Amino acid sequence: MSKVRVRFAPSPTGGLHIGGVRTVLYNYLFAKKNGGDFIVRIEDTDQTRFVPGAEQYIFDCLKWCGLMPNESTINGGPHAPYRQSERKHLYKQYAEQLIKDGFAYYAFDTPNELEQMRIDFKTVDNPLPQYDGKVRMQMRNSLTLSADEVKKILDENTRHVVRIKMPAEETISFTDMIHDEVSFNSSLVDDKVLLKADGMPTYHLAVVVDDFLMEITHAFRGEEWLSSAPVHILLWKYLFGLEHMPQWAHLPLIMGPSGKLSKRDGVKYGFPVFAINWPQTTAEKNLKTNEFTDGFKEKGFLPEAFINLLALLGWNDGTEQEIYSIEELIENFSIERVHTAGAKFDYEKAKWFNHEWIKKLPVSNYQQRVKELFVSKNVKINDDAHFKKILDLVKERCVLLTDFFDQAVFFYQPPIVYDEESIKSKWDDAKHDFFKELTSKYNGISDWNLNLIEGEFKALATEKNIKIGELQMIFRIILVGSKIGPGVFVIAEYIGNTETISRIDNALINFSLF
RNA sequence: GCCGCGUUGGUCAAGGGGUUAAGACGCCUCCCUUUCACGGAGGAGUCACGGGUUCGAAUCCCGUACGUGGUACCA
Structure with a gap:
């Protein structure tokens, strides 16, 4: 069996969100587990959506996550270039081959004509007409025009596209690594554009050609691609042969509180959706609404936790283990155990993972x-x-x-405000005198250590006959300002003798106002 | 509308003909600690619905409902 080669193929149009990172992760885990290569290919065939900086940003995210590719635009490889815009010249010949073999055709319809078609063919039962077998013979293309006309139009350099000619009444089926058998009726799939008027391929042609050229063996992508899978299957059949087609795995979607997780959900529901903050988005958001979302990194997540939680969103190994290092994930990952259903992202659980990793690391x-x-x-x-x-x-x-x-x-610094509510009822002259006297006791300690700090405190409390617990509570407010943190005496030990006394003195002044 | 894919507690999920239907997050109670956490012990909460098949269905089949994705010269 040939070497496993997988690829992540993002289009550099904006922030890399959770779903994208998880796709990277599953690719990566699968490749590493099988001793294969992980490739990152930049799918920038839509020149109207080019966003400067987006590509670099993607690699920044991958680096933070520790999921670096073996081959990509930044580290090269035997199949360079890895940017589709730089591979433009490669695609045309395949489109032409398809035409020659009768599997595709030239289409000359202008955007206006397409729009008109969608209006003309629109009915109650068919609100969104497709350019398919039912309408193609009524459009302007190399199937309806004479050979001479077609040649003339082509010679005049008229803008045109190449469309796949979907066969009628054919069952197209394939075995998905996650969904098993999936099948479609070819009559219901439209004649997708393969080569655009600007000479760039669409995703459909480009994936197939590049997956072939780059010798991809397993193709992972989001489930939003499942609907167009029949087009890709056919292209493989026509161009390179089904026996060379990679095995498909359509990953379930990660859902937000309302549908497929979107970038908007972040600001809407107050949790991160991007791995790292996407600065452009922040700038836009700031201008318009003065709000922005942090990425997981900025929010305070550890990459180990981020990877871990993403891996478990749609996959588990059947045991009760939930905390996995990347090595353990590689060891235990199996595509067969990836869920078929989409999973709703739960920020509370995400935080739990991070908490676990902070404790663990x-x-x-x-x-x-x-x-x-x-x-x-x-x-x-x-x-x-x-x-x-x-x-x-x-x-x-x-x-x-x-x-x-x-x-x-x-x-590092004394409290700025005190939690008044917690001490108001407890504060009285006796307590005041206790702490006053405590400062002089502490003043006398030359070897400032936990035993002495706690010992003097308790001895004095016993002597004054005041409940120790209550005093500790107050002492904490004095040192910290609120009811948080490790043991009070430990805090006192850490901040030192003079600082402890200083904070007591300060509190004595402030508390007298309560 | 049509096509695809899905459906076990609020969320992530195990389980794939016979189980008291695991576990985790979150929530609640208690213990620990006169803080907050950690840790420990408990608790509430679930097989979308309807038909089959079967001695027996969360598990298999068929419908329905619901959700979700697609339906672009975007990926």
Whole structure:
């Protein structure tokens, strides 16, 4: 059996969303599992939709996810170029071969004429008429015009397209790796355009030709392509032979709260849909509505978690395992266990995956990103080793990387506001005196350590006959400002003797106002 | 409209003729902790509907409903 070769074929028109990344992932897992190659081919055949920067952005996303291809526009390969616009000259001969063999024809209908056809043929039963076997003989094409006329039109360089001539009453079926047998009636499929007036191929011609030329063995794509699969099957049959056709796998769609997950869903429902923020979109959104969506990266996701959650959205290995490293995914992945039904994306579960990965991974893995977060919020981190210890202390309470800020700022700066509600009822003169006296006790500690901090505190509480728990609560508000964080005495130990006393002094002044 | 693909708790899902129909997320209760988490113990909640086939159907078949994708010189 020949070497496994798969490809991800995005069109560079905008942000790479969850569905796209999952398609990449399944491609990647399948290739790695089978010792094959993963290729990225840029499908930029629609020149009207060219978006500068989109291609680079796609690779930025892949890099962040750790899913880099073996062959692509950026790292080359034996089948270069990998950008379809640069392969333009390759497609025409295949279109002409199809015409010669009677499987395709020239069509000269102008956009206006096509529009008119859709109006003329529109009925209640057929609201969206197609250019198909029922109407093609009433249109202007090389099937209805005489050979001389056709030659004349062609010689005059009149704009024209090439369309596939769908056969009548043929059952086109194939075995999909996910859906098993799928079949279509050829009469119901329209005569898709293969070569556009500008000389570029449409997706339909380009995939088939390039998959053949690039020796693709397994083709994964979203289920939105299933409807046009019969066109591709036929093209394979006419051009290269079905025996060379890759095995198809039509991946179930990832759904949003309302239908197929769209880029709009992000701003609409408040969760990320892009892997990394797509700057252009942000710029547009900012101009128009002053809102934008962060990508998973900006939102504080770890790539390990992102990959993990995407893998499990539509696939599982039949065991109860849910947390997988990329190596484990490669090891366990099987296309047969990919679901047939679409899965609704659940942001809550996505966050759970991230939480698990934050707990699982050593802090060193994401320390730099968290440090940047602190710096961006004007908190200086001078001691990386100490910072690491702090992150270790709070990691289990961080669901997103961005949570580290609230969970650890207080190690670097005193509280700005106090949670008044939590202490109001507990604060009185006795407590005031306790903390007043505590500062002098702490002042006397030369070896500032957990045992002494806690010991002095409890001894004084016993001596004053005040409930320790209540005092601890207040102490926490004094040091942190709110009811979060690790053990109070640990916090005191970390921030140091003078800072602890300073925060108590500060609180004594502020609390007297309650 | 037509064509394709789907349908197990709110969500992700295991299970593919006989199960008390797993598990996870989320939610609720309790324990731990006078914080927040983590951890632990419980709880509520499900086979879209109707017909078959069968001793027996969540599992097989047929309908219906619903969802979803396509129906472009977009991918």
